[in-house]
């Protein structure tokens with residue numbers, strides 16, 4: 350196979366943008382184009398105000414994009430079709446959200462964007478092309494792609510499909526891409542499939558050690574991505590289920606996680622009890638896996654994975670119920686300060702954030718909710734609450750946005766910590782205590798507050814997974 354000269358990433362989102370930028374940085378001789386249908390998104394990628402907040406990303410983008418220190422090899426464009434024509438490799442990084450209507454609504458992934466990208470490649474490619482599934486897709490998606498490519502592709506043009514799922518986490522995307530635990534490449538086990546896998550492995554080989562590049566059959570690779578997210582989400586639901594037992598018994602879930610995590614077979618990561626996992630992928634991918642099991646006539650397996658999501662939903666509503674009960678059963682007219690709206694720190698992404706459900710429930714109780722988040726905009730909060738079914742009149746009436754944690758807490762009855770932002774935990778709690786109503790409550794949905802210290806200041810503190818130890 351001739352050397353790779355041009356690579357295209359379809360979908361300039363959280364995955365396509367950073368992945369394209371790092372690949373370009375590490376392969377200066379390869380032209381990397383990240384394409385999207387959204388003109389606004391592409392304009393933002395071509396500016397210094399990138400469309401996503403990701404620590405360390407701007408310098409990486411600028412180095413490959415701005416031709417200041419070396420020739421430019423990173424391009425962001427809406428010319429999807431023209432870019433596909435030039436590309437030797439096309440990565441599909443489009444969104445695969447959960448279906449909201451039709452068969453499998455609320456469970457199955459919506460593959461419309463993915464199929465549309467596949468059809469576009471089939472229609473435009475004029476030379477042999479490697480197509481890489483980077484989006485998270487159901488197992489056996491490559492078989493559907495193969496049929497579409499065969500039916501639409503130009504005569505004489507050969508396609509090879511690879512699965513190369515992405516494992517980056519938001520907030521640490523650059524570090525994850527620079528030093529991935531592993532790169533997984535799935536291919537058909539035919540001579541041309543194995544050759545294509547080798548071509549892709551060589552691109553990664555410019556910065557990832559060979560022993561971290563794993564090659565498997567294509568179906569294993571597709572399923573491994575869903576499995577990895579399901580296993581991570583399952584750990585969080587497991588520790589969150591234990592957090593409820595801790596609250597009822599006086600055990601402390603932090604001590605449980607630490608004690609259990611010291612067993613090297615269990616390990617310590619992803620055992621931080623919380624108000625519930627969020628983000629665009631855990632819920633979607635666990636449901637995707639569960640739905641797949643359902644369609645494969647494996648109802649017990651489907652129910653098992655479904656329970657991971659059910660515990661997460663329960664954890665969110667359990668937390669709000671605890672707030673209401675501690676505040677004497679009524680929130681009407683009380684100001685509640687919410688610290689954090691993104692689904693975790695170091696990202697402005699709010700998709701599936703636990704804060705959405707909690708704020709929605711607080712509004713239903715007629716609380717006056719004031720939100721502080723260092724990165725999330727008011728427009729985005731409004732949009733999320735609107736999508737979640739909050740009446741927009743209620744949002745206008747009950748919700749305000751604060752510019753800092755102090756304005757947020759002023760005259761409030763309670764501070765509710767929903768995201769573990771450093772800005773939110775490192776406040777001057779003595780000052781916060783002075784400006785709050787009495788009794789002053791703190792509800793810690795992230796276990797990032799020193800409960801003992803706050804209690805000594807006079808706060809009533811309730812944390813996830815911490816009951817009365819006496």
Ligand SMILES: NC(=O)C1=CN([C@@H]2O[C@H](COP(=O)(O)OP(=O)(O)OC[C@H]3O[C@@H](n4cnc5c(N)ncnc54)[C@H](O)[C@@H]3O)[C@@H](O)[C@H]2O)C=CC1
Nearest residue numbers: 360361362363364385386442443444445462466484485515
């Ligand atoms: N967000 C994350 O941290 C991770 C996401 N993933 C997976 O990667 C995929 C993409 O996720 P995100 O980047 O978060 O999505 P996103 O929603 O941020 O970006 C997707 C982009 O694709 C564009 N797009 C859709 N159809 C298109 C088409 N036909 N042509 C050109 N552009 C098109 C959209 O305009 C959008 O900008 C999903 O399957 C997701 O499950 C995997 C690992 C991490």
Ligand SMILES: O=C(O)[C@H]1O[C@H](OP(=O)(O)OP(=O)(O)OC[C@H]2O[C@@H](n3ccc(=O)[nH]c3=O)[C@H](O)[C@@H]2O)[C@H](O)[C@@H](O)[C@@H]1O
Nearest residue numbers: 515516517518519585619620621623626627628630692693
């Ligand atoms: O497929 C994806 O989209 C990605 O999903 C997750 O990444 P991400 O959702 O960005 O972030 P995580 O750090 O995994 O956190 C997800 C949610 O779980 C919560 N969480 C995480 C860890 C933990 O111990 N406890 C906990 O409640 C976080 O606060 C957050 O709401 C995976 O970690 C990535 O490997 C994967 O590529």
